[in-house]
Amino acid sequence: MNTTSLARYRAEWFSSPSGARRDVLAGMVGTFALIPEVIAFSFVAGIDPEVGIFASFVIGIVIAFAGGRPAMISGAAGSVALVVAALVHSHGLQYLLAATLLAGILQIAFGLLKLDVLLRFVSRSVRTGFVNALAILIFSAQLPQMLGVTWHTYAMIAFGLGIIYLVPRVTRSIPSPLICIVALTIISVAFPMPIHTVADLGRLPASLPSFHLPDFPLTLEALRIVAPYAFAIAAVGLLESMMTASVVDDLTETTSSKARECTGLGLANLLAGLFGGIAGCGMIGQTVGNVRYGGRGRLSTLVAGVFLLVVMVPLRPWVAQVPVAALVAIMIMVSISTFSWGSLADLARHPKVSGVVMLATVAVTVATHDLSAGVAVGVLLSGVFFAFKVTKLMHVDDDLDPVTGIRTYTVTGQIFFASAEIFADKFDLRDTTDRVRIDLTEAHLWDVTAVGALDDVVTKMRRHGTVVELIGLNQASAILVDRHAPLVRGATV
Incomplete structure (x- = not known):
């Protein structure tokens, strides 16, 4: 140290x-x-x-x-x-x-x-759901002590x-609990x-x-x-x-x-x-x-x-x-202070998917009394929503130059396991154009699934006699392609 x-x-x-x-x-x-x-x-x-x-x-x-x-x-x-x-x-x-x-x-x-x-x-939504679920569980744990009593x-x-809420207005030298x-x-x-x-x-x-x-x-x-x-x-x-x-x-x-x-x-x-x-x-x-x-x-x-x-x-x-009433009072105070009351207003202001993740985390945790289960569901939903959102940000536009006869596919966004299939579907593999150029300047290949999709597209086009060029492949994507699909770069500019 x-x-x-x-x-x-x-x-x-x-x-x-x-x-x-x-x-x-x-x-x-x-x-x-x-x-x-x-x-x-x-x-x-x-x-x-x-x-x-x-x-x-x-x-x-x-x-x-x-x-x-x-x-x-x-x-x-x-x-x-x-x-x-x-x-x-x-x-x-x-x-x-x-x-x-x-x-x-x-x-x-x-x-x-x-x-x-x-x-x-x-994600933050999962953490908020975790805290809110904890507050609910803490309060519900006190209910047995308040049932069947005088x-x-x-x-x-x-x-x-x-005492807990009023004493601090007079003095904070000793904790009110x-x-x-x-x-x-x-x-x-x-x-x-x-x-x-x-x-x-x-x-x-x-x-x-x-x-x-x-x-x-x-x-x-x-x-x-x-x-x-x-x-x-x-x-x-x-x-x-x-x-x-x-x-x-x-x-x-x-x-x-x-x-x-x-x-x-x-x-x-x-x-x-x-x-x-x-x-x-x-x-x-x-x-x-x-x-x-x-x-x-x-x-x-x-x-x-x-x-x-x-x-x-x-x-x-x-x-x-x-x-036990004294301990119950303290835990009720803790549950009230633990709950993120601002998250209720955030449900109207924040994106709906964030609210869904937070509510799902709370619901699963409270239903199972298992914090790990609630967090696991929240993380899973966050991942699914994130992947879905990213796939929406991936675009492939094509343009045919009447002078050169070259069809250019311009790819924009992130290509990974969740968007690779959508990426591949954007190409006309039976196009009769002699030359095709795939512009990846504004794109990034993240994983083997993305490289595999690109490999399939290029291979099938070449099989139909089309000359395929790749341009704009960034360094990280190029390393991934060279490692897992080196033949794709055979006609790269």
Whole structure:
């Protein structure tokens, strides 16, 4: 690490005393935002809540040092829980831990190979859909806590939201969600009422995590069982973490190292598996909450991880009394602030295809509760629409010179796999003209499919006795033609 990189890394930890203070308080809020989701996702995966909490503790600490995006909170996430639920049900926790270790190794390799560049294929419309779908899922995840309850719960949630939104108008020295948690806990203890508390969400850890290797048979059959889940965990985790990092980049108007984030996540998951935890990834709801309440540096990420275990083990009796209504109020605030409300107005202003991509990403994600599925559909639609748009920009005009008798085909635009067939159809292969000139000055050949189409056109014309000339072939296209269809250039000018 050179001097410049070292100075930047230090600044990411301690930019200023006031910044450090904000990071600590925002990280504490992030911890309380983690608790209900980590426990809920543990149940989804079919494991004890302490497995998810241990994982979030280890991942939070490791990612604070090794991650590429400061202020990003990572932990046991719902998408990973959905992926591994079937494995846990059929083969148990030890196979899950083995899959977590393998997924971590795959993610480290992904980062070292700098394959994060694949994120460039995710359009802005897909990212907006990803964020909006996340906001909807975060809100819908709170509904079970608001069904079949007494009016006391609704009153506490409303009071909590009032604190969250009104306190910042008076002071911002302490994050209002933290005040919400303390205030509602005091009220519920002072005035007992029929409401759910954190203790009702599941068994909380009573000790620190310990290091141990999974009890996993090292056989090809066992590896065959675990490998598909490991690949799925790695893919989903990388996708969510990189998307979350991009969202934080936009919110903070800063940049981050996606490759380092991939490697850091892999290392974090590797250690999480060795300490008895489930794999995790970036958690956008908690991360957005952390950023909204002042978290900007790595210290906020570290505090969120450390404080989680500090809260859940030594302070377990007190944390158990925190009303779930306080956590629900915080997550409702996070969902509201996460949703891109401006995207609704953009549906009328932006091209329709962009709106379709965004809405499709939201619809698939919400329907499947799988963020990777939504993003995959969005990326696929973006690619299809892009290819369709580019094909419309490719034109072939022909003109016959009555003096020389030469027919000139003037090609304009991009020729690649999606436009190659349209390009070939523009030529009259049975033309009786003795000489044909194909002008490619304003065109570019992108791939083997384009070269193949050109080769077919030229070959068939020559077969009918027509002399074909190619003019204006740029250097990159010429190299591609010479490599894959050298005979085409036989009569090139």
